[in-house]
Ligand SMILES: NC(=O)NCCC(=O)O
Ligand SMILES: [Zn+2]
């Protein structure tokens with residue numbers, strides 16, 4: 165048992181001075197001022213600290229096979245890094261191999277994820293359509309505890325689907341009470357622009373953002389929303405990076421459509437100038453999709469989070485080391501797309517969101533944890549501080565500062581986007597399943613300790 169004494173509980177709704185008692189089953193047993201300490205219970209001094217629900221990162225790609233290689237963080241190293249940064253759960257993506265049945269792919273991912281240090285769940289990607297996919301979606305919802313499916317409108321000749329597949333999947337997800345999620349970029353337009361750039365001799369990573377301009381995301385977001393509106397299917401748009409997509413989501417929500425948007429911290433704090441360098445590797449290390457944008461887009465993303473039109477933050481944590489990025493030397497279209505960030509997310513958002521005065525601490529909790537738990541139907545087990553909820557907590561020092569250095573991070577990749585950035589707001593301690601797994605610089609992540617979190621379909625118990 166753990167008794168967290170003297171801290172300030174911050175939830176998405178309010179902040180209160182209160183103690184928290186965590187039981188031996190990994191759940192919160194009681195909350196209240198001056199709780200008694202049961203015999204044998206360990207006391208954790210939280211004075212001066214905020215006690216918040218552990219972060220939930222709903223968008224990671226641990227050990228994902230992608231663009232001819234495999235993301236370097238596996239489920240253990242990636243989730244351990246998350247714990248060190250205050251993130252206690254992830255939702256990763258099952259990506260079926262070409263033509264692979266979805267249920268079989270999910271089983272493969274379940275085996276890979278057994279080594280997770282924190283709790284985890286899966287979205288399953290629909291990359292093709294046939295009767296088997298229809299059946300497997302049902303099995304995944306009813307037997308697999310999956311309530312969200314992923315769709316890629318980008319990555320032509322790889323993961324991309326056409327509108328007909330998307331509509332079939334949306335219809336089936338609607339029948340099942342599952343949520344559709346989408347990577348909204350027009351893959352045909354990207355492929356066209358990539359060919360044009362390569363033909364004119366533009367082979368370096370600085371061509372990457374030019375092959376995926378804002379209109380490409382805006383068009384896809386609008387199309388995805390239009391398709392979802394045909395049957396009023398809820399839709400969650402991942403990694404929104406543009407004003408165009410944000411405005412499309414806000415307009416749809418004003419019409420009463422159930423459209424949700426996710427933002428990545430890296431898009432909030434870095435802009436297209438990251439590609440403006442003669443250092444090939446530095447530029448390649450920023451190759452992700454959607455790419456970093458002109459600075460003006462950041463205002464819309466912050467505005468979306470502040471106003472609630474965009475609800476969640478994630479990292480899209482997808483790590484590739486230098487040797488992997490080198491696969492694209494001479495052809496930017498072959499640079500594996502993806503960047504790290506799971507350990508840095510909470511601090512980056514506190515510093516640039518709360519310390520800057522844009523967000524309240526309660527809004528911070530909403531966008532790093534509670535909204536995600538609600539949207540993906542794991543609230544109040546996750547994203548909540550209440551008796552019966554999982555004892556997944558972060559003890560947050562709101563005034564401590566640290567300067568990010570890759571040497572001090574726990575992910576399995578050779579860089580961080582935030583190298584040298586000094587941030588205020590630090591995860592001092594992380595508690596997962598009632599256990600102190602990150603204790604002021606000491607990581608006690610345990611391989612295999614994480615549990616698979618089954619997520620019920622919507623509208624059903
Ligand atoms: N984002 C990215 O560049 N890589 C991971 C795959 C995806 O989310 O599109
Ligand atoms: Zn994506």
Ligand SMILES: [Zn+2]
Pocket residue numbers: 223224225480482
């Ligand atoms: Zn992704």
